[in-house]
Amino acid sequence: MNFKMDMRTLDHGLPIIDLEGEVDVYTAPQLKQQVISVLESGAKELIVDLTKVDYLDSTALGVLIGGLKRMREADGNVTLVCPSPRIKRVFEITGLDKIFDIYNTQEDAQEAIGKENI
């Protein structure tokens, strides 16, 4: 199965999860664990980068929605980076593009988060 996940934290403490490949019922539990560990660390913001994702199903959406709910309960947010029209379409047809903040690049996402926190 083609799936990779990297977790990193920027200098100012913003966590970013980079995903690659297929995020589905088999691989989404790994993402869920990672999101939970970010939540438990007390972070208020999280960027999930889907730039290199070529397949994403409802299980992955469920993990992202769960993370978003818990982050927003703590006045935080989950921001997505998703330049791929194919993956973006999954969010659009389910209406989730109106719930998530989705940007084409990490720079745009970081800038938006920075502005919100001023």
Next chain:
Amino acid sequence: MPNSVCPTCVELTIPCVPEFVGVARLAILGVASRMKFSYDEVEDVRLAVGEACTTSVEWAQRNAKENSTITLRSEIDSKKLTVDIFDNAGARNTDSAGADAEQEPENLGALLITLLVDEVSVEATDGGTHVRMVKYAGQR
């Protein structure tokens, strides 16, 4: 056994577990690519089949049906692709499942299937579920 009744059918049986859902997706990707579908339509079919198989896997886990299988059967003709997905993952007793957060992906999966294919039907079978989906060529 070769399928002598349906010369344009492809049939595949996989274990009803998460790691094999990708195999079903790959198979249907190959079949759908033989149709006069756009790139997006092929992707729609791949995602819809993936969602149907994922739902089967989730019910197999919920019903503790460890040795259950999913059989995917597709039939192509000049106008449409019909995909039948049979599982023996036990009954889908939604009353006992409860409306908790864990159910959300499943509901999203059902929504996605409805949005991605032109026709979908779900019926309970003896010991499992049969999902039929139809995608017509040239609908966009």
